[in-house]
Amino acid sequence: MATTAANTQRQTIGYEEYSLYSSLSEDELIKMAIQQSLEEDPVGQPAAQSPQKSMVAYAGEVAAPSRASPHNPAYHICPRQRLAAQQTGRAQPSSSGAAWGVRRRYDSSTSQSVEIDPVVAAIKDGDEKAVRNMMKSGKNLSVPNKDGWIPLHEAAYYGQVGCLSLLQKAYPSTIDQRTLNEETALYLATSRGNLDCLLTLLQAGAEPDISNKARETPLYKACERKNAEAARLLVQYNADTNHRCNRGWTALHEAVSRNDLEIIDILVKGGAKIESANVYGITSLFVAAESGQLEALRYLARCGADINTQASDNASALYEACKNGHVPIVEFLLSQGADANKANKDGLLPLHIAAKKGICE
Template identity: 40%
Template sequence: MAAATISHSGSAAPCGSLEDYSLYSNLSDDELLQLAIERSLTDTHCSNTSAASNIATTTTNTLSAATTPAHLPDRNMNPTGRNTNQLKPKHSSNSPANASSPTQTTAHYSSPNPPAENPPDPKTFDGTISRFMTGSGKRMVAYRRPDGNLVFIGPEPEEDEEPLFKAISAGDVSRVKALMMQPGTNLMLPSKPGWLAIHQAAWFGQDTCVNVMLSAQPGMINKQTDRGETALLLAVTKDRLRCVQVLLEHGADPDIRNYDKETPLYRACERNNAATVAMLLNHGVGVNTHCIHGCTPLQEAVAQSNVEICEMLLKAGAKHNLTNMFGISPVFTAAQSGNLAPLRFLLRHGADMNSQAADGATALYEAAKNGHEDIVELLLSQNADANKPGKTGLLPLHIAAQRGSNTIVSMLIPVTSKARVRRTGISPLHLAAERNRDDVLESLIKAGFDVNAQMSEERSKSYEDRRSTALYFAVINNNVDGVRMLLEAGANPNLDMFKPLMVAARLACIRTVVLLVEHGADINAPIPTHPTTFPAVYMFSMKYLSIFKYLLDHGGHAVSCFDCVYGSGPHPPIKTTRSQRDELHYSDSVLPEIQSRRGVQFCEMISAPSISRWAGPIIDVLLDYVGHVTLCSRLMEHLDSYSDWSIIKEKAAPPRPLLQLCRLQILKVVGRHQVKKLPLPGSMIRFLQHQEAPLDEC
């Protein structure tokens, strides 16, 4: 059973927590109500809100919409717009003075102030009335004093509709006439706030009743409901064509707007009712009136894709260049909605296809954004300007590439100026790569867009890592196919401040790492903003020894990892925060200038808690790529921390094996890329290339 939330005026917070509602699934509504009353009386420790919270745990408070249609006020719809969950009775003019008593219960009330058996008089009651509905649809009402104490709870009394209104909704014309003749009947007085008999007749389409009442009281014809709606607007809303005709014949004003500034004509266009539109236009209604959002009837007809109504409106004087409060014209609306027929109709009648909305977007931009291929094709056939940027500076081609519509991209490429693209500070390649639109990426590359185009500094600053190339986007998305496509087209992997190779190593994707290295990625590149004494890419690959080894195999510097300014002497404490690192760089008593100039050392990086557990294997791999080196005191501390790593210390102790020194000398003289050409046995070639074990797949 679902929980309920009953509004109340108590100030205290609810006590206790919600219970398991399945415990009460076998109880009837009356039993649940009885249980709720008993709990509300016994939970004195949270008396201000106990009834509300306990009823909430045992009833379903789904405030149902009235069974009558929208705009028809009754006691549930609350035509005055007030919250029916917390009504003050003094505002209600139709609440009964003496409602029927609720079902009697046999509960034993331990409270000295039990709920009354009969409901208080709502006109004189000083407190809050809360209305809610049980899971079975029973409407309930609770009376509560300002201090939160429950006074009465029970089924909400039924309220009979006034006889005149009941006769109107049933279409009983003779009964309506008879009631109108009774003394005291005044058709100008509302039964509910702002709701007259004429509104009731218009809503239910009782045109004969409308005719009878207007003959007796013509002054009610333009009276408005609490929402500002006339009988004519209500009849249009419900598509009551006969009522519309009768009202217009009796002189109803078709230009009176509701509180949303909607006219009957606007509502007829919204309802897509051409017959009603024609009838209103024949009575001289204004065709260019704006609603509260600035939209005109023509704009609404375009949104409904009704060319027939559009044609009637234009013939009646509707202007197709008017915009709403967002600067959106009917042409823009048609393009945005993908309504081809209205757009073709508007263009044929001279509408400006290149007008821009408040955010700078054109109809072409919006069609490309929403993937409407037929709209884009039509606009381009009419020479729409494809080089007008939106507020963000992007062109239609940019947004099409971002959304991944390759067909639209192909249509826009020939009409888009590459000079204008460069002026935007971002290439459509960037946006295609960012969203992994590989087919769009391929089309743009074939069209000759520069794969090495870099974003402007302003756009690059919007990314924390200051990325600048399309290749970077493909790498960080782990899009191996996109990376391969860009590299084969000539993308330079070394243009970004934070190199794509470092990103690939951090993502542990060796396929991307291999692609980047094969296409010239600089393994030994530094990070300008975070200087290190060793290749920066090692910081991101130490946890992945296969990648780490691959980088060393292909030219990664290893000797610099053993170059420590402290040597065998004591090292200062590890600085983990930025302020501590700054203090180390600029105020440490040990070689402050050298430390600041050199940056972070390898022994400091490997001492990070997330990496130090792999210190032994990392040092072991590095030793295969160096000759005589000396381990600093910090590296020795790591090797001493685990007994199995003692063999690594022995490996580093001089002298190094002659075989290892020969390998290093051959690689130095011949070069890594020429080793395969040497007239040596395959096993020797593999030894020289450090290929003792296969690489893992990412």
């Protein structure tokens, strides 16, 4: 039992803090765990702690939804979510949107009742009459809330195109206004797949290339959501098909990683550069080979993409396909004349990595 309690205590300690406690005995660790639990108030809010104990409390706050990679970096909870995680005793959804790219409006799992702003309630219900009456009464519906959201953002988020049109016409200067996460109404509409709101905003003159804090544009988000209609609309309204996010990833990289041929075609015909590389020197064809997306790979090859493209560590597309066991990809690349003698920075050839992985086909 003592061993179990001690192991539980160790699990709450992050890797970077482990050295602080490695010299403690199991009994000392158990006492620390008991003392920490006694210092919490009835609702789980830790009492004032020393810096050392605070480090333990923060150890379990950050959750990574998937393995980090050059195009899928490690995810970190923002400070506001850290506070929420402490208050509820569990990690909260991402305000930047690990699932949707936008903040969750209301968490139905919370035990506390949330008082909804009457403006938000009216917009959520699509009550145009109520919104119009509020404006007639002199209420200013262009004032942001604590998250930087204005009613126009709410209308775009909830897909209420009637309310959105009313608000846009009443406050035309707010069309490109950003939230604290630097999301515009156009970005929110795209993230949620609200095509009517998306088209209405574009027709009203919304700027299609305003990005969020991660430098992701509405077009990038459309590719992430595999929403071909949204991507087509944005390209028609001159969205930049070569815009890069903060990792150098373009919309084409994103579409290729999802093997979405329709969107890939829209982007390439809209001017996307097939040889654009991210911060690791990875092109779209490299992404297709690395992730086993054969249809996307064939499309890019037909467009003249470099079969022998290499990342910044000199790994070739063929090397990555061998490393990940994508036999059909390897066969296709070789049929297109891929050089099997290109070594990575460690001098390893595709043949070496294939043998190491036990790929004998």
